[in-house]
Amino acid sequence: MMLPTILLVKYHFPPRLDDLDSIACKFGSDDIEPEDYTMVLPDDTSYRDINSASTIEPLSIDEVHSFLDLYDQTLDGSSAVGMYESKFLLSIRFSTMPNTTCIRGRVTSEYYKTAVKYQTDIILDEHGVVIETQCECGAGRGPEAHCKHVALTLYALTHKDTGIITKETCTQKLQTFHQAKPYSGSPVKAQNLMLRNGGKFQNLKNFDPRPATFVKDPMYPYTFRNVVLNAPVENLPIRQLYSPANIRAIDHDHDYLKQAQKDYFLNDLGVKELNGQQRAALEKETRKQSKSKKWKTERCKRIHSSNFGRICKATNKTDFKTLANSLQVVRNVKAKSLTHGRKYESTAIKRYTKITKNKVTKSGIQVSGKYPFLGCSPDGLVRRDGIIEVKCPSTAFKKKITPKSVPYLKSEVGDHLSLKRNHIYYYQIQGTLLCTDRLWCDFVVWTGKDCKVLPVIRDEAFINGMLTKLTNFYTDFFEPALVKRFYYRETDK
Numbered sequence: 001m002m003l004p005t006i007l008l009v010k011y012h013f014p015p016r017l018d019d020l021d022s023i024a025c026k027f028g029s030d031d032i033e034p035e036d037y038t039m040v041l042p043d044d045t046s047y048r049d050i051n052s053a054s055t056i057e058p059l060s061i062d063e064v065h066s067f068l069d070l071y072d073q074t075l076d077g078s079s080a081v082g083m084y085e086s087k088f089l090l091s092i093r094f095s096t097m098p099n100t101t102c103i104r105g106r107v108t109s110e111y112y113k114t115a116v117k118y119q120t121d122i123i124l125d126e127h128g129v130v131i132e133t134q135c136e137c138g139a140g141r142g143p144e145a146h147c148k149h150v151a152l153t154l155y156a157l158t159h160k161d162t163g164i165i166t167k168e169t170c171t172q173k174l175q176t177f178h179q180a181k182p183y184s185g186s187p188v189k190a191q192n193l194m195l196r197n198g199g200k201f202q203n204l205k206n207f208d209p210r211p212a213t214f215v216k217d218p219m220y221p222y223t224f225r226n227v228v229l230n231a232p233v234e235n236l237p238i239r240q241l242y243s244p245a246n247i248r249a250i251d252h253d254h255d256y257l258k259q260a261q262k263d264y265f266l267n268d269l270g271v272k273e274l275n276g277q278q279r280a281a282l283e284k285e286t287r288k289q290s291k292s293k294k295w296k297t298e299r300c301k302r303i304h305s306s307n308f309g310r311i312c313k314a315t316n317k318t319d320f321k322t323l324a325n326s327l328q329v330v331r332n333v334k335a336k337s338l339t340h341g342r343k344y345e346s347t348a349i350k351r352y353t354k355i356t357k358n359k360v361t362k363s364g365i366q367v368s369g370k371y372p373f374l375g376c377s378p379d380g381l382v383r384r385d386g387i388i389e390v391k392c393p394s395t396a397f398k399k400k401i402t403p404k405s406v407p408y409l410k411s412e413v414g415d416h417l418s419l420k421r422n423h424i425y426y427y428q429i430q431g432t433l434l435c436t437d438r439l440w441c442d443f444v445v446w447t448g449k450d451c452k453v454l455p456v457i458r459d460e461a462f463i464n465g466m467l468t469k470l471t472n473f474y475t476d477f478f479e480p481a482l483v484k485r486f487y488y489r490e491t492d493k
Ligand SMILES: [Zn+2]
Pocket: 118, 135, 136, 137, 138, 139, 140, 147, 148, 149, 150
């Protein structure tokens, strides 16, 4: 055995390398399900190579984005595209089962190219929606693996019609010798740096970078501090040297101002007033919804229509303070019912367009012009004065839509269904109509087997009733919580 030790380790214990790969793999290392899970897959022999003549549908790039979005990942943020282009994908095969297609990729490890290969498995349903994924790498436990190898395999599948690039040959591989290696030494004071002839920068020993006129100025540290704190650059590392200001003292020291500091703060937040131009800019900036960071922070600043029902239906027993606080926290909810809804939303919208011939426009956050502390994120805008609200209840998946399978619906005369007026979805829809200044909503319920479009008309009396409760809640609880959290930066533990 003349192989160097490191090579022996690689060849003989590849599983240990998994951990290294998952540390380096920012993609998906956070939210690993602890329990082991293995997907149920067809027999190995049923897999065939994918080429442009294969009988499977190519995956749309939108589907890849919406899958990764479920785990707050983006294709741009991962190395998947670069790895695909550098031919890390060795092979990609498929096997069809009734209603599902199984995809199997073989991907070389980004860090141990010659020694470690991972198998990725992906199951797509008949709508081309990603149902389950797994990968052999450390971050790739199923059924919802979203490591870079899975992302790469999905990305490769979008190239099905133009030809998927697989398997590298030596001459196709890009050389990497020009890439700088990371420096791993510790910082050294400039005065101690060794020069090539063995000398040191002796004259740096008592070096003072201050301009000569300031060296003896006792006020210089304060001048410097002011320049640093007022510099229009965010996150200057040197700011960490200074302790935070006492914000409560500011109101006291600046009592000559027209407004209290917290009111200036609330104005800046845009919850007191927001003009048409600002509202349009905010809508445009948040159009990618949960993909944009701004969408999440903006949602915490206002009461969103999806919560109107919770607030309006609250009773004396509700702890309003806790409720207000809970609405101001960014949450990455991983509940099955929610991910199910997000997975199928675009499929449901396509179905809606097919049924009604209505074109659906995407929308970001819409803030009410008259009540700038209220906002909503409509599932889509339709024509000039309509919206849609889409629900894909996971509990009714593959079932027929009835009041029994979808409990927020009730039967009307002549076999018609309608949305119950006391359900939070009804509050959400009326609230969205209020914030968008629109007149009607098509409430879409989609189960995969069945799809119903139920019209909901704007109800002015209902909206007025909600407005009273929402305004009171905002003044008494939401705004104080907002000031406490984002201005005084105090949180209740
Ligand atoms: Zn992986």
